[in-house]
Amino acid sequence: MMRWSHIAAGVAVAAALVAVALGEPGPEVKIEARRAALQARLDAREVHVDPWELHEGRWNSRMKVVLIDVRHEADYNVFHLRGARRIPVDQLQPNLPTAGVAVVVMSNDEAAAEAAWLRLTALGQPNAYVLAGGVNLWLDIFRPADAHGHGAAVNARSETTADVLRHRFDTARGASWPFAFPPRPHAGAPRRAYSKTLKVRGAVAKSGGGCG
């Protein structure tokens, strides 16, 4: 006669086999499941970090910031922020540091960075942000005015959706440009007004596991 324990064991094995058959949901499934909610956050600009806030954050010893550049390799080689790592959007995985770390994703404007942010966040990466205005706005703010006429800040939201580098460079120097890591802002120096976005969740204290 079948005992209830045998029935339970059979149910458990069957359920495990179903779990094996279901497999791992692919990243696209996860992204689509969360797309609407995450797009709403992007539209509300909840995760857009002003370049000046990022600049001050990089000098804050209590904040660790990881920079991810999702632009084309050619643009990256011409100029990128010092410390920025280039990862194409389709290769982004939620395996970046988490505890106490802010991950800021950037493109020339915002389109590619927002797509990258959506992918990263949907796949579980916490503390991810988008560089508002992208590299173009960073250069508008920090690149000294020169013969090319650059230097004046423009509106945070780019007028173009083409996500192309609007600044011209005569040579490709990557992060060697001085404005790739501008000097520390001095107290009393003029600063750009921004609404604070970066909120880094610190490392979660160890929880007692409890053994029951």
Place this chain on the structure above:
Amino acid sequence: MAPFGYAGDAGVATLIGLAFGIVLERSGFGDSRILTAQFYLHNMRVLKVMFTAIVTASLLLALGHGLGLVDLAGIWVPPTHLWPGLLGGFLLGVGFLVGGYCPGTSLVASATLKLDGLAFVGGLVLGIVAFNAATPALLDFWEHSGHLGRVTLMDATGLSTGAIVLGVVVLALSAFWVAGRVERAARRRRRGPVPSGGRLT
């Protein structure tokens, strides 16, 4: 994140805790003799109940994950600190065997006013105070040694969640079968050898 609001989440946590305590008490885990019998292999109830709970939770999580209902990446997994974990587990095991309880079951026993449970909880509180006082000296070992971060069996083996859970289910069923045989052998040992003749007088 508070899906039911903070008050609602606290309420849900209270209900879960209540249910957990009831299950432990009804399983007999408020009795230190049943708990320590596990170590002497007389009664494998602790292994059976805990492994059943592990299998149930694992199956529900794996099925939820496969159906896209649960995001495993969003579930808190304590980071692995290898050496502190080994030492702490060893100390917990010694305390379990000597005292007859682990922290949770000592609360279950205390809830039914068992004196040994109350004594265990008192010792637990003293131990917590002593550990906190010693934290500056232990901090480096506790925080940094053997720190492997958030590691799951899926990360370590590269296998899918379903495959890992199937392995856990097979392991659990094997463990239950072995536990049954161990219990029967222990009972035979306690009854002792049957006298020759074997007839009632």
